[in-house]
């Protein structure tokens with residue numbers, strides 16, 4: 314950092330810190346509820362326990378609060394025009410005990426600005442087509458009074474807004490915006506294809522609207538920049554969104570479509586309604602029907618248009634506009650896809666056996682995407698499995714749409730997925746994104762700082778559903794290949810390289826500390842995906858499925874619709890399992906360990922053998938001991954991480970047998986060992 318930059322940095326932070334000093338932090342010096350635990354707690358977390366907003370048994374505290382807002386948004390998109398326009402009213406309610414002298418407004422699409430920091434690999438070398446001037450605020454008003462919109466260029470993807478008078482506890486504030494932005498092509502490096510132009514007749518709209526950042530009880534205002542590297546942190550809000558598009562476009566999106574009868578032709582409406590109770594896939598729209606104006610209501614110009622343009626993918630219908638209206642309650646975000654030529658399939662599935670509640674499963678795709686022809690079937694299977702197996706909590710929303718785009722990305726009730734050649738990979742991608750429904754969306758996770766609390770779970774569920782879909786052997790092998798191998802070897806996939814220390818950064822490290830360009834890719838990726846999934850799966854192995862599920866479901870019941878911290882998760886598992894698991898959490902989530910077990914000794918004992926294992930890497934992983942007896946018989950003994958509870962460096966395993974042991978080998982399975990050369994023993 315150059316000196317002048319450092320100077321500007323200090324001035325801005327001095328300015329912001331004066332604005333942001335909050336009484337909650339000043340008043341929370343009480344020591345009640347200040348029991349000691351074995352885990353490191355950041356200061357803000359300790360203060361939340363002291364203030365009684367959270368409780369060290371893992372439950373929300375008696376003083377728990379969180380803020381909410383109502384968003385009423387109208388968007389207008391007229392492809393191929395790239396300008397997206399919006400008007401927006403926000404009613405934001407301060408549920409905190411603190412007067413708020415300022416608000417923080419997030420402007421995620423400013424990540425397209427040339428001045429934005431982008432933390433994905435190659436993020437600072439985006440093609441020119443990605444770069445834009447971001448979102449333009451055309452008008453801004455607070456409580457009915459127009460105000461100039463001022464931006465501090467330094468912050469880019471968020472801005473502080475100083476209020477003329479602090480927003481008092483229990484009071485609401487009315488904010489109005491009008492804005493526009495130029496949508497960018499989505500054919501970009503995968504990490505940057507999360508919204509944009511999919512093709513000339515298909516747009517994906519996400520992250521587009523200015524929103525109030527989260528102000529919570531243990532971190533205060535969320536002022537982390539959006540860099541593409543990490544995801545988001547959002548309050549639970551109500552949304553009323555109107556999407557205005559040319560009349561030959563269909564709009565798919567988050568929330569209940571409240572005016573299907575106004576926008577769909579009678580035959581399409583009948584098929585759409587039938588899909589809501591159908592177990593089998595119904596083709597609501599085909600490319601040909603879209604091209605012939607058979608799907609949407611228009612002003613009578615569809616047939617005229619289709620004669621000129623049978624495929625309709627390159628020329629925009631210039632007739633009237635349709636207005637698609639969506640409503641969603643208590644949800645962290647919204648996203649929308651629109652197309653004038655996509656196929657549209659749908660069916661539904663029972664997600665709650667208690668009341669027979671069904672969820673709609675829809676897909677929208679280019680006619681050439683062969684894998685998407687199976688997507689409603691895949692989605693039904695995913696919703697059924699997630700609702701009944703893991704986490705075994707009924708799918709909480711009324712629908713899920715898998716939209717063919719340029720990414721593998723989750724949004725509430727929506728997934729924006731690439732079309733892939735390999736159907737197994739396509740299914741796995743869809744299952745992963747659909748699994749995100751629970752974490753982060755249902756659970757209100759801070760993905761920016763603690764992405765392992767959502768990506769780690771989506772990766773865990775992706776593995777567990779894969780056991781059913783692919784069988785243990787192929788699922789284990791794919792999981793190792795996709796999620797574990799590079800971490801296990803510390804990135805040393807090229808000969809001559811030494812294991813990188815970034816493979817061993819503790820999982821608990823706040824993600825925004827790992828988001829500087831050129832550094833975030835693998836460190837953040839390890840922590841959020843494979844490494845944390847292995848930690849959750851090791852805990853499942855330790856507790857057994859019944860207790861693990863009881864803990865997981867208790868955590869979800871306690872915290873859905875709220876903002877759990879990692880400590881709320883750890884302490885809930887301690888509380889519900891009735892065990893002090895801090896040794897395990899410390900080992901997996903707070904340490905710099907890796908997996909490397911070794912056989913250090915095998916000794917004859919009275920009823921068999923005693924095997925001594927050394928934990929060289931330090932991580933408390935499960936292990937299989939494969940025994941080979943003289944005469945050719947074999948046996949596998951599974952040890953859970955419990956063998957490391959008493960002594961995290963050495964463990965002894967008693968093998969009861971009357972046979973003669975010829976050799977043994979350690980096999981970590983998905984808990985891949987960094988150095989297999991010390992995993993074997995042979996009789997001399």
Ligand SMILES: [Zn+2]
Pocket residue numbers: 745746749768771
């Ligand atoms: Zn994910």
